[in-house]
């Protein structure tokens with residue numbers, strides 16, 4: 001997701017100005033938190049970074065915005081003097097891949113096939129309504145040079161670090177990253193803590209797909225697993241469960257109105273998501289989430305990237 005203030009930019013309509021160019025990152029500091037085992041979390045601006053740190057080096061998950069790359073590097077150097085070996089992108093959004101060009105000089109970027117395609121092509125991300133962002137085509141040096149279709153495992157630091165593709169969740173190129181020995185999972189933006197999630201319908205995402213993916217993953221997780229959400233603080237399985245419950249309930253509430261023939265405006269006026277208003281945020285408000293579910297229900301066409 002992008003920070004709330006960037007939503008305003010999006011509403012100012014397709015200026016094509018990337019957030020990295022307009023935002024000032026000078027005061028952003030990178031906070032390092034040990035999660036469990038050999039896994040750390042780095043927070044600055046943009047999506048949470050995961051890092052497996054050990055005898056073989058560092059495996060980085062996501063790399064925030066381009067102007068923060070050197071600060072992120074310095075924070076990693078503060079944990080270990082070992083090199084960055086691989087970087088995994090959980091999806092194609094700028095706040096998770098901005099440092100690609102910088103970090104790919106040290107090790108290959110790995111991502112699902114669709115991350116590379118979307119970074120290469122550019123397009124419009126959003127909920128096919130009031131939330132919209134221009135995703136500019138990225139230079140070759142920023143594109144993942146290793147891509148996969150279903151899953152891939154990196155055997156480093158005594159850990160089988162597995163990136164598993166989640167079809168059509170937050171986008172159509174999502175991966176969830178498992179660190180089984182450390183008992184940590186980086187959820188990408190399929191699980192966020194800023195309230196209702198941003199689901200990038202324009203980027204092949206789907207609320208239904210997000211629910212299905214999470215319902216498949218949850219039973220496989222140990223009760224004491226530590227979750228790195230795409231945005232927000234380290235979470236546990238109960239946090240994820242209540243998030244999925246909210247997704248199911250809000251989907252059902254909007255779907256019910258839709259089946260009764262209500263328009264999007266009526267659903268907003270009737271405040272059908274009022275019982276879940278604590279999830280309404282600056283970025284994705286109740287109205288924006290109603291709109292997301294509604295647009296998915298009506299099958300508004302997004303820009304689908306063909307899956308290999």
Ligand SMILES: [Zn+2]
Nearest residue numbers: 001091093189
């Ligand atoms: Zn995102």
